[in-house]
Amino acid sequence: MSQERPFDLLNKVIGQQVLIKLKGGASIRGKVTSFDAHMNIVLDAAEELDGGELKAKLGTILLRGGNIIWISPV
Amino acid sequence: MSQERPFDLLNKVIGQQVLIKLKGGASIRGKVTSFDAHMNIVLDAAEELDGGELKAKLGTILLRGGNIIWISPV
Amino acid sequence: MSQERPFDLLNKVIGQQVLIKLKGGASIRGKVTSFDAHMNIVLDAAEELDGGELKAKLGTILLRGGNIIWISPV
Amino acid sequence: MSQERPFDLLNKVIGQQVLIKLKGGASIRGKVTSFDAHMNIVLDAAEELDGGELKAKLGTILLRGGNIIWISPV
Amino acid sequence: MSQERPFDLLNKVIGQQVLIKLKGGASIRGKVTSFDAHMNIVLDAAEELDGGELKAKLGTILLRGGNIIWISPV
Amino acid sequence: MSQERPFDLLNKVIGQQVLIKLKGGASIRGKVTSFDAHMNIVLDAAEELDGGELKAKLGTILLRGGNIIWISPV
Amino acid sequence: MSQERPFDLLNKVIGQQVLIKLKGGASIRGKVTSFDAHMNIVLDAAEELDGGELKAKLGTILLRGGNIIWISPV
Numbered sequence: 216m217s218q219e220r221p222f223d224l225l226n227k228v229i230g231q232q233v234l235i236k237l238k239g240g241a242s243i244r245g246k247v248t249s250f251d252a253h254m255n256i257v258l259d260a261a262e263e264l265d266g267g268e269l270k271a272k273l274g275t276i277l278l279r280g281g282n283i284i285w286i287s288p289v
Numbered sequence: 290m291s292q293e294r295p296f297d298l299l300n301k302v303i304g305q306q307v308l309i310k311l312k313g314g315a316s317i318r319g320k321v322t323s324f325d326a327h328m329n330i331v332l333d334a335a336e337e338l339d340g341g342e343l344k345a346k347l348g349t350i351l352l353r354g355g356n357i358i359w360i361s362p363v
Numbered sequence: 364m365s366q367e368r369p370f371d372l373l374n375k376v377i378g379q380q381v382l383i384k385l386k387g388g389a390s391i392r393g394k395v396t397s398f399d400a401h402m403n404i405v406l407d408a409a410e411e412l413d414g415g416e417l418k419a420k421l422g423t424i425l426l427r428g429g430n431i432i433w434i435s436p437v
Numbered sequence: 438m439s440q441e442r443p444f445d446l447l448n449k450v451i452g453q454q455v456l457i458k459l460k461g462g463a464s465i466r467g468k469v470t471s472f473d474a475h476m477n478i479v480l481d482a483a484e485e486l487d488g489g490e491l492k493a494k495l496g497t498i499l500l501r502g503g504n505i506i507w508i509s510p511v
Numbered sequence: 512m513s514q515e516r517p518f519d520l521l522n523k524v525i526g527q528q529v530l531i532k533l534k535g536g537a538s539i540r541g542k543v544t545s546f547d548a549h550m551n552i553v554l555d556a557a558e559e560l561d562g563g564e565l566k567a568k569l570g571t572i573l574l575r576g577g578n579i580i581w582i583s584p585v
Numbered sequence: 586m587s588q589e590r591p592f593d594l595l596n597k598v599i600g601q602q603v604l605i606k607l608k609g610g611a612s613i614r615g616k617v618t619s620f621d622a623h624m625n626i627v628l629d630a631a632e633e634l635d636g637g638e639l640k641a642k643l644g645t646i647l648l649r650g651g652n653i654i655w656i657s658p659v
Numbered sequence: 660m661s662q663e664r665p666f667d668l669l670n671k672v673i674g675q676q677v678l679i680k681l682k683g684g685a686s687i688r689g690k691v692t693s694f695d696a697h698m699n700i701v702l703d704a705a706e707e708l709d710g711g712e713l714k715a716k717l718g719t720i721l722l723r724g725g726n727i728i729w730i731s732p733v
Contacts, residue, residue, distance in 0.1 A: 219692065221699040224721045237358065238683075238726075239312075248293065254699075254723065255295040255328075261361070276361040277298045279328065279354075280723075282312075284681065287705070287720040311432065313386075322367065329369040335435070350435040351372045353402065353428075356386070385506065387460075396441065403443040403476075409509070424509040425446045427476065427502075430460075459580065461534075470515065477517040477550075483583070498583040499520045501550065501576075504534070533654065535608075544589065551591040551624075557657070572657040573594045575624065575650075578608075607728065609682075618663065625665040625698075631731070646731040647668045649698065649724075652682075 225250045228288045233258075236284040241265060243278060244289065254280025299324045302362045307332075310358040315339060317352060318363065328354025373398045376436045381406075384432040389413060391426060392437065402428025447472045450510045455480075458506040463487060465500060466511065476502025521546045524584045529554075532580040537561060539574060540585065550576025595620045598658045603628075606654040611635060613648060614659065624650025669694045672732045677702075680728040685709060687722060688733065698724025 228247050235243045235256070242265075245258030261273040302321050309317045309330070316339075319332030335347040376395050383391045383404070390413075393406030409421040450469050457465045457478070464487075467480030483495040524543050531539045531552070538561075541554030557569040598617050605613045605626070612635075615628030631643040672691050679687045679700070686709075689702030705717040 219701075220695050221693050221701045221721050222695070223693070224701050224719070243359070249295055249297070251294050251296070257293075257295045257298050261359075273359070273361050274363075275298070276359040277295050278359045279357050281355075281725075282358050283723050284726050285687070285705075285717070285720040285722045287717050289718075317433070323369050323371065325368050325370070331367075331369045331372050335433075347433070347435050348437075349372070350433040351369050352433045353431050355429075356432050391507070397443050397445065399442050399444070405441075405443045405446050409507075421507070421509050422511075423446070424507040425443050426507045427505050429503075430506050465581070471517050471519065473516050473518070479515075479517045479520050483581075495581070495583050496585075497520070498581040499517050500581045501579050503577075504580050539655070545591055545593065547590050547592070553589075553591045553594050557655075569655070569657050570659075571594070572655040573591050574655045575653050577651075578654050613729070619665050619667070621664050621666070627663075627665045627668050631729075643729070643731050644733075645668070646729040647665050648729045649727050651725075652728050 222250075222252075224288075225254075225256075225286070228286075232289045234264075234287045234289045235278065236286075237282050238284060239282075241270075243273070243276070245273075245276070248275075251280075254283055254286075256280065256283075256286075296324075296326075298362075299328075299330075299360070302360075306363045308338075308361045308363045309352065310361075311356050312358060313356075315344075317347070317350070319347075319350070322349075325354075328357055328360075330354065330357075330360075370398075370400075372436075373402075373404075373434070376434075380437045382412075382435045382437045383426065384435075385430050386432055387430075389418075391421070391424070393421075393424070396423075399428075402431055402434075404428065404431075404434075444472075444474075446510075447476075447478075447508070450508075454511045456486075456509045456511045457500065458509075459504050460506060461504075463492075465495070465498070467495075467498070470497075473502075476505055476508075478502065478505075478508075518546075518548075520584075521550075521552075521582070524582075528585045530560075530583045530585045531574065532583075533578050534580060535578075537566075539569070539572070541569075541572070544571075547576075550579055550582075552576065552579075552582075592620075592622075594658075595624075595626075595656070598656075602659045604634075604657045604659045605648065606657075607652050608654060609652075611640075613643070613646070615643075615646070618645075621650075624653055624656075626650065626653075626656075666694075666696075668732075669698075669700075669730070672730075676733045678708075678731045678733045679722065680730075681726050682728060683726075685714075687717070687720070689717075689720070692719075695724075698727055698730075700724065700727075700730075 245261030248257040319335030322331040393409030396405040467483030470479040541557030544553040615631030618627040689705030692701040707715040
């Protein structure tokens with residue numbers, strides 16, 4: 216195993232914007248407030264995107280980790 | 290890990306309205322009564338929504354956590 | 364976590380009618396006889412519904428918890 | 438939790454006919470010989486049904502519990 | 512729980528022909544060499560069937576238990 | 586349980602060619618270098634096949650066990 | 660079990676380019692920064708590919724291991 220671990224990236228993006236790709240094709244963008252070991256994540260000012268277009272403003276959301284494909288700081 | 294955790298958001302919304310996005314596309318709106326570590330949630334005055342439109346009044350429901358994509362206070 | 368838990372609702376509906384929404388779209392209505400920690404449930408006088416219409420009378424059934432989206436007292 | 442548990446129903450139907458609804462739509466009818474905690478079940482004289490019609494005689498089968506939606510004594 | 516268990520059937524079919532129905536619709540026929548607690552099974556002289564017709568001769572295969580719907584001695 | 590176990594087959598095919606059927610229909614052919622208890626497998630000179638036809642040369646790959654339907658020595 | 664294990668390959672590709680095939684058909688290419696026991700992987704300069712064509716530049720991503728079919732050094 217490597218010394219640095221994937222969850223270190225989540226620690227670094229607390230308070231920052233991320234783009235999250237979900238199973239099924241939708242994406243969510245928002246500011247990370249907290250996360251846990253299941254990759255459940257709370258986002259502030261979350262927005263649902265579809266094909267890069269804003270689809271809905273969601274406000275604060277708790278996203279279940281099991282639906283996530285990838286998370287990227289933006 | 291962050292000090293604040295995603296489940297703290299659930300504690301804060303006890304007694305409040307939330308919107309829950311489910312796998313498969315449907316959404317449920319209702320007032321949170323209780324939840325557990327699997328994110329199973331009891332909602333009062335729950336309503337099923339489809340494309341933002343009211344589809345059915347469900348009353349009190351116990352929703353299994355495994356079907357949830359995200360939860361948002363409304 | 365809240366003091367009251369989602370499974371408390373199941374304890375309250377023992378002997379009562381519930382409507383259960385299943386993954387895949389079907390619904391089951393019946394009287395709860397017993398349940399366990401996996402949300403496996405035994406229903407008496409169970410009926411399968413499709414779009415609110417009675418599709419089949421099933422009698423007593425043991426329903427696996429993993430197929431359930433939500434349970435609602437009726 | 439209730440005193441009686443869902444698996445008690447399986448104990449009662451040992452040696453009896455049951456109808457089992459599977460994920461994907463098919464049903465299996467047969468006489469229960471044994472079961473375990475994963476709801477894996479051995480049926481004798483099992484028959485595959487499709488829309489209530491006999492599709493295939495399967496003889497003795499070991500059915501994996503994870504594929505089951507519900508089990509009903511017939 | 513019953514005294515006899517579903518895995519007893521697998522012990523009895525070591526060295527014998529079985530038909531295995533897989534998720535997704537295909538079936539595999541072959542002679543059981545070994546199995547484990549996850550229902551992973553090694554078959555000799557395995558054949559893939561589609562609608563009862565021979566589709567491919569596979570020789571010896573290790574089949575993952577998680578893909579199995581049912582197993583039947585033939 | 587039988588004395589011989591399914592994973593014994595994987596030990597025997599270290600350094601040999603196998604054909605692996607994946608969920609979703611694709612197949613992978615390659616030489617087994619290593620495996621673990623989750624059936625994660627490293628293959629050298631791996632090739633992706635579609636309907637028996639060579640679709641892509643993949644070189645060395647680490648294949649997640651959870652995607653495997655069956656593995657066969659060739 | 661073999662002496663060498665599949666995760667050894669991940670240790671060797673730290674700092675190198677890999678191609679990752681995801682469930683659902685998409686592929687991701689990028690430089691491995693870290694990984695963990697669930698095969699969660701952080702990639703730098705990640706790119707999403709579709710049918711071999713560059714579809715999107717993603718920058719740094721944390722990819723959940725559960726969505727991976729295979730990983731190949733390139």
